[in-house]
Amino acid sequence: MIMRTTARLFVAAVLSLGLMAGCATTGDDAQSAAEQAIANAKAANAEVAAMGYEWRDTGTIIKDAEKALADGDYDKALELANKALAQANDAKAQAEAENQKFLDRTAGDLDDSMAAGAGAGSDSYTVVGGDNLWNISGKSSIYGDPYQWPLIYKANRSQIKDPDLIFPGQNFDIDRNASSSEIDAAVNHARTRGAWSVGDVEQSDLDYLAK
16 A cells, blocks of 8 residues: 555656646747747847838837846737837838839839829929828939938928828929038938837927928
8 A cells, every 4th residue: 555655646746747847848938939039029120220110119019028028928028029020020011112112113114193293393292192202202303312301391391290191182392402411411311210100200300300
């Protein structure tokens, strides 16, 4: 009887240790998955930041993921990291789409009706569906350089609240008398603007208008 009881206790102890080891392994796997997800999100966000298309909230979400990781909440850390990665991927797709639009327009691949608005050298431009300041500025009939879009923003500040949000039918004045220093300032702002979010007015844009 004593031998049987001892054997049962031994088996129970082995099973208990096995379960504990299994939990530890699962915890390690969850931690590793969260760490890798955070690393992926940070790398993707750094890439879009270099392109000037970082979304304003992505960096904050990554920091929250790192905090959750430090607190041992691996599921939350993984969820937040994946959310940040998705935002970074969306931002990259947006940047690539905008650049492709510009390349298509300069190559003359788009239908003339989509490149509507102003004639060559016109002092005004009427917004059509799908337009944004980046592609308007890149049109050969406007500035031929998408990075000069802040000039349009500044010249039409009375009707543009958020430069990332314009509407079909708006009629913009096109500044044909900008000095070289004003053009340089516009291009510099476009390249160093930082993170932005549609529907919000960024402080960096307000600072540019104040110059």
